[in-house]
Amino acid sequence: MGIADQLAVIPLFEGLPSEHHQTLARIAMTRSYQKGQMIFAEGDEGTGFYIIQSGRIKVFKISPEGKEQIFHIFGPGESFGEVAVFTGQGFPAFAEADAQSSLLFFPRQAFVALIRKDSSLALNMLAVLSRRLQKFSALIEDLSLKEVPARLAAHLLYLCEKDLADNKISLDISKGQLASLLGTIPETLSRIMSRMSRQGLIRMKGSHITILDRQGLKDIATEGKKLT
Amino acid sequence: MGIADQLAVIPLFEGLPSEHHQTLARIAMTRSYQKGQMIFAEGDEGTGFYIIQSGRIKVFKISPEGKEQIFHIFGPGESFGEVAVFTGQGFPAFAEADAQSSLLFFPRQAFVALIRKDSSLALNMLAVLSRRLQKFSALIEDLSLKEVPARLAAHLLYLCEKDLADNKISLDISKGQLASLLGTIPETLSRIMSRMSRQGLIRMKGSHITILDRQGLKDIATEGKKLT
DNA sequence: CGCTCCGTTGAAACGGTTCAACCCACGTGG
DNA sequence: CCACGTGGGTTGAACCGTTTCAACGGAGCG
Numbered sequence: 001m002g003i004a005d006q007l008a009v010i011p012l013f014e015g016l017p018s019e020h021h022q023t024l025a026r027i028a029m030t031r032s033y034q035k036g037q038m039i040f041a042e043g044d045e046g047t048g049f050y051i052i053q054s055g056r057i058k059v060f061k062i063s064p065e066g067k068e069q070i071f072h073i074f075g076p077g078e079s080f081g082e083v084a085v086f087t088g089q090g091f092p093a094f095a096e097a098d099a100q101s102s103l104l105f106f107p108r109q110a111f112v113a114l115i116r117k118d119s120s121l122a123l124n125m126l127a128v129l130s131r132r133l134q135k136f137s138a139l140i141e142d143l144s145l146k147e148v149p150a151r152l153a154a155h156l157l158y159l160c161e162k163d164l165a166d167n168k169i170s171l172d173i174s175k176g177q178l179a180s181l182l183g184t185i186p187e188t189l190s191r192i193m194s195r196m197s198r199q200g201l202i203r204m205k206g207s208h209i210t211i212l213d214r215q216g217l218k219d220i221a222t223e224g225k226k227l228t
Numbered sequence: 229m230g231i232a233d234q235l236a237v238i239p240l241f242e243g244l245p246s247e248h249h250q251t252l253a254r255i256a257m258t259r260s261y262q263k264g265q266m267i268f269a270e271g272d273e274g275t276g277f278y279i280i281q282s283g284r285i286k287v288f289k290i291s292p293e294g295k296e297q298i299f300h301i302f303g304p305g306e307s308f309g310e311v312a313v314f315t316g317q318g319f320p321a322f323a324e325a326d327a328q329s330s331l332l333f334f335p336r337q338a339f340v341a342l343i344r345k346d347s348s349l350a351l352n353m354l355a356v357l358s359r360r361l362q363k364f365s366a367l368i369e370d371l372s373l374k375e376v377p378a379r380l381a382a383h384l385l386y387l388c389e390k391d392l393a394d395n396k397i398s399l400d401i402s403k404g405q406l407a408s409l410l411g412t413i414p415e416t417l418s419r420i421m422s423r424m425s426r427q428g429l430i431r432m433k434g435s436h437i438t439i440l441d442r443q444g445l446k447d448i449a450t451e452g453k454k455l456t
Numbered sequence: 457c458g459c460t461c462c463g464t465t466g467a468a469a470c471g472g473t474t475c476a477a478c479c480c481a482c483g484t485g486g
Numbered sequence: 487c488c489a490c491g492t493g494g495g496t497t498g499a500a501c502c503g504t505t506t507c508a509a510c511g512g513a514g515c516g
């Protein structure tokens with residue numbers, strides 16, 4: 001399958017006329033990364049942005065003491081690093097391959113030139129950034145307004161929705177990473193999960209989680225009920 | 229001064245040919261709000277976005293228990309509510325007039341039509357959203373990775389930079405609001421500020437703050453040093 | 457004068473982190 | 487095949503920063 005065909009099915013470029021996919025494919029470059037390899041660091045100049053063909057990318061920040069907060073884990077078809085392209089202020093976070101990954105890189109100059117010509121591409125881009133802004137709003141809300149049990153409950157329900165899985169979730173990231181994604185540490189996550197099990201809200205077996213009491217989790221997610 | 233002239237000097241529309249300012253002025257509607265009046269609520273349908281002519285707008289979320297986290301306080305020339313225009317998913321937060329304010333409202337449909345025609349407007353918009361995304365990144369980082377003294381120190385230094393004020397800052401919002409902006413509560417803010425005074429980092433007199441030890445604040449902002 | 461609103465201060469409670477120990481699955485090399 | 491080390495996950499106890507609750511002070515105002 002050619003690159004243009006891949007581009008046609010990702011959110012950022014869907015709905016564009018196919019000759020645009022050709023043009024986009026022409027300016028894209030393929031890059032491969034090993035697990036653990038850094039793609040860019042906070043403050044690096046934003047020379048372009050990336051789309052994931054395969055693999056998984058972790059975007060995060062690190063505190064002076066070394067604690068890491070994962071902002072997002074991106075999978076195939078998603079894009080990242082667009083922000084720096086438009087602000088010209090360098091990347092605001094780190095990006096690292098969380099698994100062997102293959103990416104498409106779109107150089108800043110060439111891409112901006114394309115946007116300048118085609119406003120429907122610009123509109124798609126605006127939609128993607130807006131959606132990300134909404135996600136960030138939710139994350140900020142969670143971090144500042146809710147405690148960890150609520151964030152975990154919400155995340156579990158989210159995973160369940162996303163995978164259309166019938167109450168059965170298999171974590172595709174380590175619990176340590178999940179902790180960082182929720183803005184906490186493995187120990188705390190572990191304790192809260194065992195409390196949830198003890199109360200019959202979930203069942204846990206390694207990285208497999210079964211939701212037993214959906215309503216109970218919802219109550220906790222909205223902080224209508226507390227986890228004793 | 230006509231609306232078109234006002235539009236010419238705000239970031240979102242600067243650099244556009246003046247006939248575009250005319251067009252934009254034509255689709256804009258003026259709206260006035262009393263202090264405390266709500267502009268939109270979380271979840272409201274995003275029928276358009278706003279630009280501030282005068283006054284001040286507070287954008288925030290509220291937890292189930294009523295605690296509020298201020299996301300941003302916007303002043304004249306700034307825009308807000310754009311996100312909902314492009315996601316079509318409703319506003320992600322509340323907006324309320326923090327003072328008697330006059331706003332320009334741009335209806336969704338008409339504005340999107342303009343963007344579709346003029347890609348340089350789209351590029352400006354992309355830049356604005358990208359910058360906001362960067363701000364959110366910083367806020368998330370602060371909330372999850374730093375403690376309150378660091379956030380306060382960073383904010384004071386930021387205010388000082390912004391106003392080009394030589395170490396003298398006059399808070400234009402209440403300390404309660406500042407607390408919410410920093411993701412904490414008035415009591416905690418008060419305690420930390422008095423600790424900072426006691427250590428000779430700042431001097432405080434009502435809403436006037438003088439920075440006495442810039443380097444000391446920087447050390448605390450980066451958590452290289454702690455506030456005893 | 458007395459009211460309210462905002463800011464401040466103190467004591468107690470809480471949620472989360474830190475530090476340390478431990479378990480277990482897994483892979484490696486003797 | 488087993489001993490060993492390693493890394494992820496779990497558990498306990500002490501600790502720490504922040505919040506909560508309550509009380510109080512001062513500024514502004516009818």
